[in-house]
Amino acid sequence: MKECTGVGEMSEMGRLVLLGAPLGNPADASARFREVLATADVVAAEDTRRLTRLARDLDVTVPGRIVSYFEGNEERRTPELVEVLAAGYTIALVTDGGMPSVSDPGYRLVRAAIDAGFPVTAAPGPSAVTTALALSGLPCDRFCFEGFLPRTPAGRRSRLRALATEERTLVLFEAPHRIAGALADLAAAFGPDRPAALCRELTKTYEEVVRRPLGELAEWAAAGEPRGEITLVVAGAPPVPAARPDDDTLRAAVAEREAAGLSRRDAITEVATAYGLRRREVYTIVHT
Structure with missing residues (x-):
């Protein structure tokens, strides 16, 4: 053929x-x-x-x-x-x-x-997805596209609970008559201080990008229903810090690195970085 x-x-x-x-x-x-x-x-x-x-x-x-x-x-x-x-x-x-x-x-x-x-x-x-993402001013190196949220409030809230810990920037589509409710649910699920950007009528005469925390965006949308096609960009959740290990674990981690050939100074620095701790804190534990 x-x-x-x-x-x-x-x-x-x-x-x-x-x-x-x-x-x-x-x-x-x-x-x-x-x-x-x-x-x-x-x-x-x-x-x-x-x-x-x-x-x-x-x-x-x-x-x-x-x-x-x-x-x-x-x-x-x-x-x-x-x-x-x-x-x-x-x-x-x-x-x-x-x-x-x-x-x-x-x-x-x-x-x-x-x-x-x-x-x-x-x-x-x-593409509305990448255009809104670029205009949002939010991190673009890692993102996920969720399309339209479920139409029912219960379904929407369930989906948002599942997305609340997503660390990548989220891109969503939403209809004008549902955007106020969606933003209110987003603020409740993600917290009112999560940064976001509502992009409306992209590339058209009345293009508008509103960059505010979710709580403020929800109030803004409730005050007057935004018109046109809407793409919403929401910052990802902050990384969850690793649990601080106990002192014996920190001492063992430093000792393991010393045994592998690192100086004590470098071993302490590496362990402090790995666990998000201050170097002085690890130093004090090792020398106690």
């Missing part, structure tokens, strides 16, 4: 291309995004009207067939699209903003295409 010869060209093997769509500002669309949109045989869009409007803003003509692909019909439509791939056509998958599959439709089709042996690639683009 011959491999697909190029996006938009029919071959014996179809191909699925995931398009990273602008979050709000059409100027963020890449040249490759435009190219794939203009050459794909089929464009599966979360909202066909929004796609048409975006194509118009980008001055791109979409010659391929446009079909809807959203949460309500993806289970039914996925087999149909796999048949399109089997016929040798290229499908472009685009959501209302950001990368498909990231808390948006797409995972089901990606998995089905992979399982059926069809190539899956991407024209990477904007």
